[in-house]
Amino acid sequence: MTSHQAAVSAAVAVAESHGILVHEPVVLHDSFSLRIHLRPAPLVARVPTVTALGRPSPGDALAREAAVVSFLHAAGAPVVPPSDLLPPGPYVQDGVAVSFWAHVEHDPDHVITPDAAGRALAELHAVLRGFPGELPRLGPVLEEPARLLAALAGVCEPDVLGRLRDAHAELAARLSEVGEVQAVHGDAHPGNLLATPGGLLWNDFEETTAGPVGWDLVCLRRTTRLDGHAALRAYGVDPDDPALRVYGAARALQGTLWVLARAARSPQRWGPSARAALDSWLRDPQGR
Template sequence: MSSKEFDRPALTARAVAAAVSVASTYGIRVNDPHVLADAYSVRVHLKPAPIVARIATLTPIVRSPIESWLARELSVAEFLAAKGAPVVPPSDLLPPVPHHFDGLAMTFWRYFEPVSDALPAPATVGRMQAELHAVLRDYPGDLPPLPALSDIPRGIDRLNQLGNMLPESDLTLLQTTYDRLLAQLSNPVGLWQPLHGDAHALNLIPTAKGLLWNDFEDTCTGSIAWDLINLDGEGIAAYPNAPDLATLEPYRQMRKLHAIVWVYAMLPELPDWRESAKALLDDLRGAEAVNAIDLLLSSNSPPLVPPC
């Protein structure tokens, strides 16, 4: 899909129409579909029904088959809801499975009206992560490793196929950074267990029932460090026996690399994000240059300038 042939408003309209069509097959009346979010997927409140449809529009570019990601998300959310965890559950008005229409895959969720625009306090997020992890440890299903470990290689493959998004030096930088960080993550920090995968304050919805976890598409298995990297010091302090900030650093770096590769791989479809992607890549270039200098200075290699 090239940027010339990509029409984002048309894709959004197609996604909304597909969700309304699927809902109608289950007798659900939709008079006023309202788009809540439109980035890598489209989220639409199927008003007046208490349902949010999440239609995978761009995520299948990197995540294929997308149905496996959506099915895991539904399974984990159903499990957590059954355990009484504070989560947005799948809608009970349609079967809790990935649905298909007009070439698009989608899932349906119970709608909760947000009661505030304020983000929860970092300590609240840290405490809720600990509580969520305690319930997730009993999840019986199979989960893949961290999403970055599949998204980054697939994203780099797409950049290589596109051919004109980045110079060869930057493609090499992305690959070598990934290889370096992968080696650092080979000995996991802390408990290896099921994770939310993208646990941060923006994925907590403030509702009349309290804060509810949302968006489990990245659910995975791995070190708790992966879920903790979105917390600041106050949030980490609220998580019992959390690793220290220095220990979390390789996970933070992998997450930043994940964002860079993901955004660049999507630039043909999201060209407005080019400046943000460039800023992220500039930061990576600077960080890797510092890493290279530190490695050189700490090695036993001969000095760069011969002694006089």
């Protein structure tokens, strides 16, 4: 898995090969991927770290993200745009995948209301319906968890791993019957909305996929950052619609697998929160 030093070195090397001087690379975010501000340029590099565990080719996800966000930006949708200082990529430098985005000033302490979040998602979906490109059908929901389950062999207790595998198999069968799909964000919670001087901007489309809008709706409904039920009402749907239940269960499983994978990479930092997430899932695998 890519180390911090390798990630920063790769990002700096690609930027400087395009004539961009980097004096002070600063890690902005380190959780499932790494975001690095390549100061003094208004440029942010994204490098997959934990997410690489669930993806045979991490660069493919970065390419899909760049394609979807470029489309949205050209259509005037409120998104953090790809960089205009160099092509966004992705690039592979010394075995490390990296893409590039504009650095946007924002207020991390801004409180996003349920009404604002719901309306923002409805507006995003309206534009995404016109995306003309090919996207994998529920790839982050079906394919990536299967790879994470394989990576967690020997990390989780065998009986727990068996329960996780059985749940994924059942949900995969149910989700294979989903009808209408479109391009969706894939991880549409308020943490991926940045409050900027110009308004709220959607960020982090690394899990973008062809899927039902219900997937994004449960991502928003399950958030602990605001009242998700109120946000769905602002979107214009019934937050208790029974049709959303399968997506809620799939989101709960997906989230649990990712935090377990993150803890396997850094047990001291992420182990306690992963244990809590797993215990929560074992008590309620339906994600209620």
